[in-house]
Each structure stands twice: as structure tokens, then as C-alpha cells.
Amino acid sequence: MTDHFLRAAIFGLGSMGYGMARSLLAAGHQVHGFDISDERMAQFAAEGGMPGGRAESISLLDCAVIVVLNEAQTEDVLFGDDGIVAQMKSGAVVISCATITPDAARRNAARCAETGVHYLDAPISGGSIKAANGALSIMASGTPVAFDAAAPALDALSETVFRLGDEAGAGSAMKSVNQLLAGVHIAVMGEAVAFGLTQGVNPEQLLSVISKCAGTSWMLENRLPHIVEADYSPHSAINIWLKDLGIVADISKETSFTPHLGLAALERYRAAADQGLGLEDDAAIVKPYAKEAGITLP
Amino acid sequence: MTDHFLRAAIFGLGSMGYGMARSLLAAGHQVHGFDISDERMAQFAAEGGMPGGRAESISLLDCAVIVVLNEAQTEDVLFGDDGIVAQMKSGAVVISCATITPDAARRNAARCAETGVHYLDAPISGGSIKAANGALSIMASGTPVAFDAAAPALDALSETVFRLGDEAGAGSAMKSVNQLLAGVHIAVMGEAVAFGLTQGVNPEQLLSVISKCAGTSWMLENRLPHIVEADYSPHSAINIWLKDLGIVADISKETSFTPHLGLAALERYRAAADQGLGLEDDAAIVKPYAKEAGITLP
Numbered sequence: 001m002t003d004h005f006l007r008a009a010i011f012g013l014g015s016m017g018y019g020m021a022r023s024l025l026a027a028g029h030q031v032h033g034f035d036i037s038d039e040r041m042a043q044f045a046a047e048g049g050m051p052g053g054r055a056e057s058i059s060l061l062d063c064a065v066i067v068v069l070n071e072a073q074t075e076d077v078l079f080g081d082d083g084i085v086a087q088m089k090s091g092a093v094v095i096s097c098a099t100i101t102p103d104a105a106r107r108n109a110a111r112c113a114e115t116g117v118h119y120l121d122a123p124i125s126g127g128s129i130k131a132a133n134g135a136l137s138i139m140a141s142g143t144p145v146a147f148d149a150a151a152p153a154l155d156a157l158s159e160t161v162f163r164l165g166d167e168a169g170a171g172s173a174m175k176s177v178n179q180l181l182a183g184v185h186i187a188v189m190g191e192a193v194a195f196g197l198t199q200g201v202n203p204e205q206l207l208s209v210i211s212k213c214a215g216t217s218w219m220l221e222n223r224l225p226h227i228v229e230a231d232y233s234p235h236s237a238i239n240i241w242l243k244d245l246g247i248v249a250d251i252s253k254e255t256s257f258t259p260h261l262g263l264a265a266l267e268r269y270r271a272a273a274d275q276g277l278g279l280e281d282d283a284a285i286v287k288p289y290a291k292e293a294g295i296t297l298p
Numbered sequence: 299m300t301d302h303f304l305r306a307a308i309f310g311l312g313s314m315g316y317g318m319a320r321s322l323l324a325a326g327h328q329v330h331g332f333d334i335s336d337e338r339m340a341q342f343a344a345e346g347g348m349p350g351g352r353a354e355s356i357s358l359l360d361c362a363v364i365v366v367l368n369e370a371q372t373e374d375v376l377f378g379d380d381g382i383v384a385q386m387k388s389g390a391v392v393i394s395c396a397t398i399t400p401d402a403a404r405r406n407a408a409r410c411a412e413t414g415v416h417y418l419d420a421p422i423s424g425g426s427i428k429a430a431n432g433a434l435s436i437m438a439s440g441t442p443v444a445f446d447a448a449a450p451a452l453d454a455l456s457e458t459v460f461r462l463g464d465e466a467g468a469g470s471a472m473k474s475v476n477q478l479l480a481g482v483h484i485a486v487m488g489e490a491v492a493f494g495l496t497q498g499v500n501p502e503q504l505l506s507v508i509s510k511c512a513g514t515s516w517m518l519e520n521r522l523p524h525i526v527e528a529d530y531s532p533h534s535a536i537n538i539w540l541k542d543l544g545i546v547a548d549i550s551k552e553t554s555f556t557p558h559l560g561l562a563a564l565e566r567y568r569a570a571a572d573q574g575l576g577l578e579d580d581a582a583i584v585k586p587y588a589k590e591a592g593i594t595l596p
Binding site for chain 1 (some may be wrong): 437462
């Protein structure tokens with residue numbers, strides 16, 4: 001527990017970022033929320049977010065939490081035309097939460113260090129509900145001073161912080177391992193649901209039995225209810241896995257490693273996106289299987 | 299709970315069957331143990347198993363539990379040259395636990411019915427430790443009288459019996475769904491361990507972090523410790539997955555379903571078997587990945 005309050009900003013008020021901004025607010029911090037959507041920014045300000053434009057605010061920040069979609073957006077927020085790092089005070093900390101490559105994390109940390117800004121490589125896991133409850137898992141690496149500067153924010157955002165080393169990159173490496181597993185687990189869950197239907201096993205029965213057996217996974221227990229309830233409103237979308245398994249594929253190439261199952265799963269997400277399902281919940285991975293096999297889903 | 303004792307026999311005293319035979323003994327039943335290994339039969343008799351040859355025993359049985367390797371062995375025990383069903387008394391029950399196709403289960407049940415023997419389609423999940431503790435999960439289907447006749451044995455063997463319908467086949471269908479998931483989860487666990495090593499993540503760190511994150515699975519938590527401890531003595535062997543994912547592949551063909559990830563995982567088990575790892579623990583699925591990538595495992 002920490003007892004001092006930060007002047008913080010969240011960059012990216014999506015399903016994860018918005019909940020994280022609220023968790024920081026709830027812990028007593030002063031929080032700016034920035035997003036490409038004026039509507040979300042106004043909504044957050046109405047909930048207690050700090051008013052004031054970006055230009056006046058950045059130089060006063062103790063902490064900037066980056067929760068944008070990907071590596072390119074992260075680099076743009078940090079170092080783009082209106083990049084925040086050049087405007088931040090020395091000793092402030094960037095907490096970088098998007099899933100990016102370990103190389104990008106190391107590069108970002110080095111560029112931040114040039115102006116005395118600390119950088120915490122801090123990918124997150126747990127989904128939007130845990131984000132809103134300040135109960136994320138954070139896979140973090142960075143210098144001890146970066147951890148110290150980030151501590152009050154990490155306390156507010158997370159249930160568990162895995163401290164993975166003194167250098168940026170280790171956090172993102174662990175996140176890519178997690179995404180390889182999680183992405184394959186969702187895809188094989190969809191495959192198993194469709195396969196089960198061809199064998200007379202309905203999804204509700206599958207959920208009740210397999211969640212108690214050796215075939216279960218965190219993702220099966222979390223996502224299969226979406227199929228049972230036929231609710232594909234996106235908590236995490238199909239497109240996220242094109243991106244995150246794409247990262248696994250890309251960084252594997254650099255070490256001549258072949259992630260056979262990761263690539264097979266990536267192909268399934270691509271098939272789903274090709275059928276126009278990219279913005280649906282990732283449980284919609286079952287739909288291309290159902291279509292191929294002529295099966296009716298709930 | 300039931301209060302009457304059975305005259306039972308276990309056919310197949312492997313890592314699962316032996317523990318199950320002991321669980322039946324511990325519950326007070328009279329238990330014969332039969333196996334192709336005379337040594338295992340003698341060991342079980344020394345632990346309290348019933349003496350006496352197969353010929354004199356079969357006609358007295360209330361219950362025969364079949365825990366052999368596969369469909370062919372199950373059919374051989376039941377209906378082969380020295381098949382037990384023709385010798386069993388009317389009203390006795392066969393509890394068939396090997397992973398077989400739903401069609402084979404239906405076929406076996408029909409043949410048993412010809413001589414008034416009940417048949418419970420009852421594949422098991424949980425591994426050898428749960429088998430020895432009478433704590434298996436059993437995915438069972440069959441007639442109500444088959445369930446009644448099997449009840450004292452099921453009580454002794456299992457923590458959970460999923461009652462999946464009145465016809466043989468439903469239990470085996472659910473088991474094949476479980477094996478599709480479990481087989482892919484083990485393979486992607488191995489893939490993730492090797493991928494992690496290419497990114498500087500060691501298996502012990504991976505286990506401690508991912509088991510708390512969205513990328514976890516029952517199999518990851520159960521099998522990854524084998525890799526961390528470099529212990530590949532077989533609890534469940536690589537060859538089991540060639541067989542069980544082979545069943546998934548075979549029955550999928552009949553319905554024109556393509557289990558993309560199941561087939562990709564099957565290919566990995568085949569690669570492991572081709573490297574002479576067929577009899578090692580299935581956690582050895584990591585070894586072909588390590589070899590391909592030139593990685594050193596613990």
C-alpha cells in the first residue's frame with residue numbers, strides 16, 4: 001500500500017483503459033483520460049476525471065499509463081508528432097500496458113531514459129471486468145526506480161504484479177507466452193464445441209462436464225458461456241488475436257522458432273475475420289467451424 | 299453411498315487400472331485383477347486381490363471394469379476368443395473405461411444386451427493419482443439398470459460421475475471432446491515453454507506467472523512441473539495422444555468435420571514418437587520443439 005497520490009493520465013479509454021482510469025480515480029489519484037474519442041473523454045471527465053487539455057497537463061504528470069491497441073499506437077503516443085515523453089518531467093514514469101514485442105519495449109525504455117523518464121514494461125492480463133475492479137495481473141519489468149515511481153498506480157490497478165526483472169522486455173516476453181497459450185485455448189475451445197455438436201454433445205453439457213475435467217482451461221471457463229448464451233458482444237475481439245498471435249509469429253521468425261499450434265490458431269482467427277467477425281467477441285471463433293461443418297449453434 | 303459389496307474384476311492393471319483395483323478393494327469389494335503381466339497380477343493378489351484363475355471367476359462376477367489401452371483390446375476382452383461377456387451371468391455389468399469411439403461403445407452395448415449383460419459406457423478422467431484415490435471423474439452413459447448395477451463400483455472409483463444419458467456412446471463422445479482439448483493443451487504448453495525460452499522466459503518463471511493468468515489450463519498446471527523438474531517418467535505417455543487424437547481425427551472424418559488444432563497437435567505427438575519419445579511422459583512434447591529451435595531444456 002502507498003499513501004501518496006499521483007497526478008496520472010491514461011492514454012486509451014477502451015474497454016481496458018476506461019476501467020483502469022476508474023480504478024486509479026477510486027484509489028484517490030488525480031487522473032486525466034485521453035482518447036481519440038471525444039465522447040469517452042467527456043464521459044470520463046463527468047465521472048471525476050481531471051479537466052484540462054493535453055498540452056497543459058503532460059508536463060505535470062507523475063505517471064502516464066498507455067493502454068492503446070498496439071505497438072505503433074504506443075510509439076505514437078510516446079514519441080510521435082505530439083509525443084508525451086519529450087514533454088514529461090524527469091523522474092516521471094511511463095507504464096506501458098499494450099501487448100508489444102519485447103524489442104519494442106527495450107527500444108521505448110531506452111528512448112525514455114534519454115530524457116530521464118522511467119519506463120515500466122507492464123502488459124496486463126485479466127479482461128475488462130478485472131480492469132474496472134483494480135484486479136488485473138501485471139507482468140512487469142523495469143528498473144527499480146521505475147517500479148518505485150509506478151508503485152502507487154500499480155497498487156490501484158492490480159491484484160498481482162509479477163516482477164520479472166530489471167530490464168524492459170521481460171514483461172512483454174511473458175505476455176507473448178500468455179497470449180500464445182490463451183489464443184490457442186480459445187480457438188480449440190471453439191473447435192471442441194463444434195466437434196462436440198457433431199457427436200451429440202451440446203455446449204451447455206460440455207461446459208458443465210469439461211470445466212470439472214482435465215480438458216479445462218481458464219479461457220474455456222471464461223468464453224464458453226458466451227457461446228452457450230449466444231452472446232458475441234465483444235469483451236475481447238477476434239481482431240485482438242490476429243494482432244497478438246501475429247506478434248508471436250513475428251518474434252518467432254527472428255529466432256527461427258515455429259509455433260505450430262499458434263500458427264494454426266492464427267489461421268482460424270483469420271478465417272473468422274474473413275467472414276466479417278473481426279469485431280465480435282473472440283468466442284465467435286466457433287462460427288467458422290460451425291459453418292464448415294453445417295452445424296447450428298445455440 | 300451403497301452398502302452392498304460386489305464381486306468385481308478389473309481387466310488391465312496399468313497405471314490407471316491398478317489404482318482403480320485398489321480403490322475397489324479399499325471400499326470392501328472382492329476384486330480380481332487380470333492383466334497380460336503375470337507380475338502385476340501377482341502383486342495385486344499380494345495386496346488383497348482375490349486369488350483364482352480367470353476361468354472359474356468370470357461367471358461369478360457382478361461387475362467387470364475394463365481399463366485396457368484401446369478399442370481393439372476392449373473388444374478382445376469382451377468378445378474375443380476367451381471373451382468374458384459370453385461367460386458372465388445375466389444382470390452383471392460391464393463398466394468400459396478405455397477411450398473408444400462412440401460407435402464402438404454403442405456396438406459393445408448391443409452385443410452385451412444379447413446375453414442380458416448390462417454395459418456402462420464410462421470413460422474416465424483424472425490420471426493415475428486420482429485413480430488410486432478413488433477420485434476419478436467418470437463420463438458415463440447407459441441404461442438406468444446399468445447405472446444401478448454399476449453404482450457400488452462407481453462410488454468406490456470416482457469423485458464425480460457425469461450421467462450423460464440412457465444410451466452408450468454419449469460418455470465416449472464427451473471423452474473424445476475432453477481428449478481433443480487436453481491433447482491440444484499439452485502440446486501448446488510444450489510449444490509455449492520452448493517459445494518462452496527463445497524469449498528469455500524460463501519454464502519455472504512461466505509456470506509461476508501463467509498459472510495465475512488467463513493463459514492457464516488444467517494440463518499446464520499438471521504437466522509443466524514435469525518439464526521444470528526434467529522428469530519424463532510416464533504418468534500419461536506420448537503414445538496415448540497418438541491414439542486419442544487419432545480417435546478424434548477418425549470420428550471427425552465420418553462427419554466431414556476438420557479439427558484443425560487437433561490435427562496440428564497430433565502431428566506434434568507424431569514428431570515426438572518419431573524421435574523415440576512415445577513411451578515418455580506426454581510433457582516430452584516439448585522436446586521436438588527444443589530440438590527444432592536448438593534450445594536447452596532444464
